[in-house]
Amino acid sequence: MIATEQNPFAIAVDSQTVYWLNGDGTVMSCAKTGCGAPSLVATGTAVFYPGRVITDGTNVYWSTEDTLYACPVGGCTSPILIADGQNNVRGLAVANGLLYWGSGDAIESCSISGCGDSPTTLATGQFIAMSVATDGTNLYWTSSNAAVRKCSLASCTPTTLYSAPFDTALSLALDATSAWIWHVSTNYTEIRRVALDGSGSVNFAYGSGYGPLAVDATDLYAVGAANQAVERFAFGGGVATLGTGNIRDMTIDSSYVYWAIGEGDILRLPK
Numbered sequence: 001m002i003a004t005e006q007n008p009f010a011i012a013v014d015s016q017t018v019y020w021l022n023g024d025g026t027v028m029s030c031a032k033t034g035c036g037a038p039s040l041v042a043t044g045t046a047v048f049y050p051g052r053v054i055t056d057g058t059n060v061y062w063s064t065e066d067t068l069y070a071c072p073v074g075g076c077t078s079p080i081l082i083a084d085g086q087n088n089v090r091g092l093a094v095a096n097g098l099l100y101w102g103s104g105d106a107i108e109s110c111s112i113s114g115c116g117d118s119p120t121t122l123a124t125g126q127f128i129a130m131s132v133a134t135d136g137t138n139l140y141w142t143s144s145n146a147a148v149r150k151c152s153l154a155s156c157t158p159t160t161l162y163s164a165p166f167d168t169a170l171s172l173a174l175d176a177t178s179a180w181i182w183h184v185s186t187n188y189t190e191i192r193r194v195a196l197d198g199s200g201s202v203n204f205a206y207g208s209g210y211g212p213l214a215v216d217a218t219d220l221y222a223v224g225a226a227n228q229a230v231e232r233f234a235f236g237g238g239v240a241t242l243g244t245g246n247i248r249d250m251t252i253d254s255s256y257v258y259w260a261i262g263e264g265d266i267l268r269l270p271k
Contacts, residue, residue, distance in 0.1 A: 002030050002268055003018075003030045003035060003038045003266040006028065006038070006264050008248055008260035008261070009248055010062070011053065011258055012053045012251060013055070013251055013258055014056075014057040016031065017031060017032065018266060020053065020249075021053040021062045023047055024047075025044035025046050027042045027043075027044070027071065028041060032256070040075065041060055041074075041076070042079045044079060047062075047064050053092075055073060058072065059071060059073060060072075061112070062092075063089040065086075065088055066085060066089065067085075067086065067089075068081075068082035068084075068086070068089060069081060070099075070112060080113070080114055082099060082112070082114050082115070083114070083118075083119045085117040086103040086119075087104030088128075089102065089103055091131040093134045094112065095134045095136050096136065097111060098110065098153075100122075100139055101132055102129025102131070102141060105125055105126045105127055105143075107129055107141055108120065108122065122151065122156040123158045126141070126147075126149070127143045128143060128144035129143055130143055130144055130171075131171050135174055138151065138153060139151055139156065140172060140174060140179055141172070142171075143169060145164075145165050145166075145167075145169075146166075146167035146169040147162065147163040147164075147165075147169060148160070148162040148181060150179075159198065161195070161196065162201045167183060169181045170182040170210045171210070173213035173220070174215070175216075175217075177197075178196060180204070182222075190207070191203075191205045191207060191213070204220065204233070207222065207224045207225070207231075208224060209223055209225060209226065209227065210226075211223025211249075212249055216252060218234065218235055218236070219232050219233060219271070221233075221242075221250065221252055223247045227246070227247050228245065228247065229242075230242045230244075230250055243257075245265075246263060247259055248261060257269050257270075
């Protein structure tokens with residue numbers, strides 16, 4: 001256990017530290033090895049799911065329903081306002097000095113120094129943009145019509161990699177060749193592997209989840225079992241349950257899996 005007695009909605013890690021966003025809008029931090037008392041990074045307005053938090057190792061970035069903020073990882077008394085007036089912010093990614101997120105049916109971007117209520121709109125007509133990720137060259141996102149799309153960070157002309165118009169595509173994780181998504185249909189829920197080059201997609205596993213995904217060279221990690229378990233799917237076969245509870249978010253680094261549960265704990269376990 002890293003920390004307890006919190007109300008975490010989202011979690012992120014850098015090389016040394018775990019960060020999380022609490023329901024009251026506070027951003028907290030703790031050494032990866034654990035701490036007696038978490039450190040306050042910043043205060044903010046109350047957050048309701050699906051608030052997000054990410055870090056690039058220099059700053060922490062987080063979202064409420066309509067506003068995005070930033071603060072140095074060491075903490076700040078007045079968070080930087082990145083953008084406000086957004087529409088149910090979903091997903092959050094950072095690359096090359098820019099933040100990217102979904103706002104209603106649009107994909108937006110903004111300098112990490114802020115742009116007030118005038119972010120740059122990269123794409124519209126995305127139904128509800130659900131998740132956003134980047135590999136530093138391209139931006140990828142999922143939408144509520146079960147689409148996976150990408151565009152270049154240099155010049156965004158969206159390309160559809162996968163689409164199932166009557167379903168929903170939720171969480172998104174990237175590796176060097178694939179986008180991994182929760183694909184939710186009226187009849188089933190599956191983890192689907194979508195080729196980044198647009199050459200096709202395949203079913204990876206069936207489940208009952210729709211929570212965060214993470215991937216490394218040997219395994220896929222998923223919040224499954226109706227968001228009540230952290231599961232590890234080995235590419236060579238086999239599924240292991242790493243933890244249970246009311247899982248609100250999950251992430252990985254090279255050695256550990258980290259997750260936040262609604263019961264108030266921040267946890268980690270070796271991969």
